[in-house]
Amino acid sequence: MLGGGRCVSNERPSKHLSAIDIISCCNDCGYGCSGGQALKAWNYAIREGVPTGGRYGTEGVCKPYYFHPCGRHANQTYYGECPLAHRTPQCFKACHPYYPVGYNEDKIFGKTAYQLPNDEKAIMREIMTNGPVAASMRLHADFAFYRRGNTGGRDRGGHAVKIIGWGTENGTPYWLIANSYNFDWGEKGYFRMIRGKNNCKIEEKVVAGTMNVEKYL
Known part of the structure; x- marks a missing residue:
């Protein structure tokens, strides 16, 4: 990630x-x-x-x-x-x-490199301050066929994704997440997951850091 x-x-x-x-x-x-x-x-x-x-x-x-x-x-x-x-x-x-x-x-x-606490506000603050974060989630059997909404089915193991932002739709808070299954998967390569509920353990192991980018400035 x-x-x-x-x-x-x-x-x-x-x-x-x-x-x-x-x-x-x-x-x-x-x-x-x-x-x-x-x-x-x-x-x-x-x-x-x-x-x-x-x-x-x-x-x-x-x-x-x-x-x-x-x-x-x-x-x-x-x-x-x-x-x-x-x-x-x-x-x-x-x-x-x-x-x-x-x-x-x-x-x-x-x-720097660090793991964030399992806390919705901390994750949002990190994205606002330093950009997208890496997250690990549990993969459900129907995830490969995702088009919109939540996923379910048998647990197929872990998967790494990138949380890039958040929003609310019809009163439901969600994370906006980038996946690695190409652009024609999901919502043009992205998917949404309910925010603040640790759904699929998405908020348990969120990792972030900063880079030394001075030579490009």
């Missing part, structure tokens, strides 16, 4: 961090493509730094995402069907050969 959760922007185009660098090079963050822990990813950014990145095929960054999109999606190139699982790529501490900046020179380092 760190890779997609923070970007650096001023008058120039925004710079996202490389998710694949964290997945492949942070040995203690978790299990590579099989999952991990957001707080450890933040601590890796503080300790080692993370180069710039982006979606598959992004130009002008050090390490764009390694895997192409899979499956059929509206108005997008079809690369093939999705495998059951991806093997974690080998860690290469080098930028794309056409990128003009070296790997170490391109890195942005984390400044």
Whole structure:
């Protein structure tokens, strides 16, 4: 979530961090493509730094995402069907050969990392102050087919998402959350979950942090 959760922007185009660098090079963050822990990813950014990145095929960054999109999606190139699982790529501490900046020179380092309390107001305050936060939630069986509203069914394990904001609809408070299932899933890649009730344990393990972005200012 760190890779997609923070970007650096001023008058120039925004710079996202490389998710694949964290997945492949942070040995203690978790299990590579099989999952991990957001707080450890933040601590890796503080300790080692993370180069710039982006979606598959992004130009002008050090390490764009390694895997192409899979499956059929509206108005997008079809690369093939999705495998059951991806093997974690080998860690290469080098930028794309056409990128003009070296790997170490391109890195942005984390400044702070922390887990937020299980508290609606604290999460809202963090988003207002420092931007989106990473959250872990329990995944229900029908989540893959989400279109709108709440999800249910058998618990299928944990899932990492990014809470980017909140709102109220017809008197019901909700979190606005970014998922990683492409743009034609859910509400254009996003979904809403009831706020303040710890639904699917969404408010239990919320992680945030800050980055040293002075060189981009």
